[in-house]
Amino acid sequence: MYQSSFLFRSDILCLFLTYSSYPFLAPSTKHRRMPCGSLCYLRTKALSVRRHNEFFASADSSSHENVLPRLDSSFSTGWDFLSKTTQQSVLEDGNKIEKLKAEKDGSLAWQEIQKYSQMLRSGNVDWEDIPPEDLDIRLKWAGFFHRKKRAPGTFMVRLRLPNGVIWDYQLKALCRFLRRYDLQNTCFDITTRQNLQLRGIRLDDASIFLEELHRLEIGCFQSGMDNVRNIVGSPLAGIDPYELYDTRGICFALDEMISNRGRGKPDFANLPRKFNIAVGSSSTDTVHGHINDLAFLPVAKCDHSGIVLFDILIGGLLSPKRNEASRRLKLWIPESSILAVTRIVLEIYRDFGLRNSRATSRFVYLVESWGLERMKAEIARRLEESNVEWFTSLKDSIVDHSAPLIGSEIFGVNSQRQQGRFFLGCHVPVGRLTVEEADALADIASNYSEGEIRLTVDQNFILPNIDRTKIEGVLREPLLRERFSYEPKPLLKGLVSCTGSQFCGLALIETKNRAMELSMVLHEMLDFPDGQAIRIHWTGCPNSCGQAQVANIGLMGAPAKRNGKLVEGVDIYLGGKLGVNSTLGTLYRKGIPCDFKYLLPVMIELLQTHFGARLKSHI
Numbered sequence: 001m002y003q004s005s006f007l008f009r010s011d012i013l014c015l016f017l018t019y020s021s022y023p024f025l026a027p028s029t030k031h032r033r034m035p036c037g038s039l040c041y042l043r044t045k046a047l048s049v050r051r052h053n054e055f056f057a058s059a060d061s062s063s064h065e066n067v068l069p070r071l072d073s074s075f076s077t078g079w080d081f082l083s084k085t086t087q088q089s090v091l092e093d094g095n096k097i098e099k100l101k102a103e104k105d106g107s108l109a110w111q112e113i114q115k116y117s118q119m120l121r122s123g124n125v126d127w128e129d130i131p132p133e134d135l136d137i138r139l140k141w142a143g144f145f146h147r148k149k150r151a152p153g154t155f156m157v158r159l160r161l162p163n164g165v166i167w168d169y170q171l172k173a174l175c176r177f178l179r180r181y182d183l184q185n186t187c188f189d190i191t192t193r194q195n196l197q198l199r200g201i202r203l204d205d206a207s208i209f210l211e212e213l214h215r216l217e218i219g220c221f222q223s224g225m226d227n228v229r230n231i232v233g234s235p236l237a238g239i240d241p242y243e244l245y246d247t248r249g250i251c252f253a254l255d256e257m258i259s260n261r262g263r264g265k266p267d268f269a270n271l272p273r274k275f276n277i278a279v280g281s282s283s284t285d286t287v288h289g290h291i292n293d294l295a296f297l298p299v300a301k302c303d304h305s306g307i308v309l310f311d312i313l314i315g316g317l318l319s320p321k322r323n324e325a326s327r328r329l330k331l332w333i334p335e336s337s338i339l340a341v342t343r344i345v346l347e348i349y350r351d352f353g354l355r356n357s358r359a360t361s362r363f364v365y366l367v368e369s370w371g372l373e374r375m376k377a378e379i380a381r382r383l384e385e386s387n388v389e390w391f392t393s394l395k396d397s398i399v400d401h402s403a404p405l406i407g408s409e410i411f412g413v414n415s416q417r418q419q420g421r422f423f424l425g426c427h428v429p430v431g432r433l434t435v436e437e438a439d440a441l442a443d444i445a446s447n448y449s450e451g452e453i454r455l456t457v458d459q460n461f462i463l464p465n466i467d468r469t470k471i472e473g474v475l476r477e478p479l480l481r482e483r484f485s486y487e488p489k490p491l492l493k494g495l496v497s498c499t500g501s502q503f504c505g506l507a508l509i510e511t512k513n514r515a516m517e518l519s520m521v522l523h524e525m526l527d528f529p530d531g532q533a534i535r536i537h538w539t540g541c542p543n544s545c546g547q548a549q550v551a552n553i554g555l556m557g558a559p560a561k562r563n564g565k566l567v568e569g570v571d572i573y574l575g576g577k578l579g580v581n582s583t584l585g586t587l588y589r590k591g592i593p594c595d596f597k598y599l600l601p602v603m604i605e606l607l608q609t610h611f612g613a614r615l616k617s618h619i
């Protein structure tokens with residue numbers, strides 16, 4: 001470890017710079033310096049505006065040739081990045097999916113999806129002729145999820161939208177693509193990782209769709225299976241008055257490092273399991289850092305240099321087997337070290353993660369099998385080796401604990417840190433948009449928010465950077481008055497729902513429709529005097545994609561009994577908290593039938609006793 005007992009001149013200067021840059025560091029802190037990487041979202045924004053124009057200029061061109069990178073035989077796969085020892089142990093002792101990857105790596109789907117698409121278009125084969133391991137599993141590496149059980153022959157495509165940013169021209173082009181299908185069978189879903197999923201896509205169109213995505217600078221590769229998922233950042237980045245750090249640049253840079261901006265990067269395409277990353281911007285919890293495998297949360301900012309220090313959290317997860325909030329590593333880093341730390345953690349996970357059982361292969365199991373101290377020492381050793389800046393103690397954290405927790409209170413017109421600019425938070429009922437609605441939203445963004453739309457982990461959106469002169473106009477937009485309300489009712493503000501049985505083959509219950517219906521009925525019966533959001537999350541099975549344990553009240557699909565018969569039911573979780581002292585909700589009641597005759601009284605009682613709801617006088 002670098003010690004400051006013997007210092008050259010440059011080291012003295014460096015030490016001086018370090019302490020003046022980081023006055024909140026304790027004197028015992030060990031440190032190193034490295035050149036700062038300059039990551040600038042503004043560049044992305046400027047490019048986006050330019051690409052917008054270019055895209056429309058070329059949109060009518062019929063040639064889709066040579067847009068995608070052509071992969072040749074020298075192309076490495078995820079398997080090539082595994083050490084000989086890992087490869088050997090997978091072959092001897094790996095679980096079913098590991099064996100499947102060893103046979104043919106998932107990253108090959110990036111090529112094969114185009115091949116299959118062309119074969120289907122030639123009319124000589126049918127989608128049912130495609131080997132099921134490719135159709136149902138490997139294509140998920142390319143972001144194509146066959147909805148085998150609920151909509152056979154069609155695919156859900158999951159995008160990668162770092163920091164949840166999407167632009168009007170991108171959304172419009174996606175709508176234009178989906179219009180080739182019967183609109184009844186397509187839609188968009190905003191996901192709990194501030195991302196978009198598109199439904200109803202056919203495999204014969206996959207290569208054309210991919211080419212469209214590439215021209216739009218949107219990625220979808222590595223959005224499923226054993227990959228790093230959408231990089232979550234604050235939807236209020238750059239506009240939040242309480243912000244310590246603008247997350248946009250780093251989210252884009254992380255996405256680039258991990259997935260080559262969603263176009264595929266084999267280095268991290270054969271992990272033992274999925275991996276979630278979030279970067280926070282302030283104590284205003286908009287990213288749910290505590291349930292990610294790796295999270296960077298800002299804890300201190302130097303007034304003088306503007307440098308922000310981050311806490312590193314590791315090992316958070318929700319899963320059928322267990323739910324864990326992430327643990328603080330007690331290493332602090334500046335922004336310039338986030339990429340290096342992420343690379344190191346992913347390499348450790350890829351090279352040493354457990355691969356014999358799918359149920360115990362998430363990162364937390366490696367952290368536990370090594371112990372937190374060994375994991376910390378290994379990360380520190382590798383940081384040291386790479387000459388990356390990090391710190392072992394922090395004198396003081398300047399996180400503003402008084403910042404309002406606006407994660408689920410983003411609605412309506414809000415002042416930005418920029419004078420005369422406002423953001424409008426809007427509610428999307430359980431995250432779903434029809435193609436027509438998405439198209440109209442893109443037009444609204446063009447007219448009022450410089451084309452930008454930001455998605456949230458609560459499956460809603462905000463329109464940033466609205467000029468004062470345009471506020472009246474945007475508030476009059478019929479789509480926002482009638483459908484995507486900026487004044488949602490208390491139970492809708494924090495209502496989240498996973499996909500459920502309408503499209504998900506793992507679901508035990510229907511979720512989205514039920515979530516809306518129950519909220520409406522509860523609003524008919526109850527008053528919520530303080531008008532605060534009550535966060536209710538529905539999730540169709542114990543995988544907890546709808547993050548039931550993050551909610552005030554979590555409803556998780558589970559079997560229930562009525563008159564001796566098995567029926568759709570929920571387990572109820574209670575007590576999830578966001579923010580600086582976040583906690584996960586715990587099991588409160590098991591096996592309540594979803595039939596409102598049984599569920600409604602339980603919910604009314606809960607809302608009255610824990611959340612200040614009152615029965616309406618006419619009830």
Ligand code: SRM
Binds near residue numbers: 274316362497
């Ligand atoms: Fe998830 C599997 C949907 C966020 C834990 N998840 C699935 C699949 C792919 C199953 C399948 O093939 O049908 C679902 C696709 C259904 C569909 O048609 O939409 C699915 N997960 C979702 C989404 C769309 C829910 C939503 O409505 O928002 C979310 C997509 C996020 C994204 O953009 O990438 C989604 N999933 C999550 C989260 C929440 C999060 O990331 O913060 C979790 C819990 C957190 C975590 O992972 O620690 C989550 N999904 C799972 C799991 C259990 C993982 C585990 O370690 O056990 C599975 C099943 C699996 O991986 O074996 C799963």
Ligand code: SF4
Binds near residue numbers: 505506541542546
């Ligand atoms: Fe499907 Fe279960 Fe995830 Fe809901 S929680 S999307 S039902 S896997």
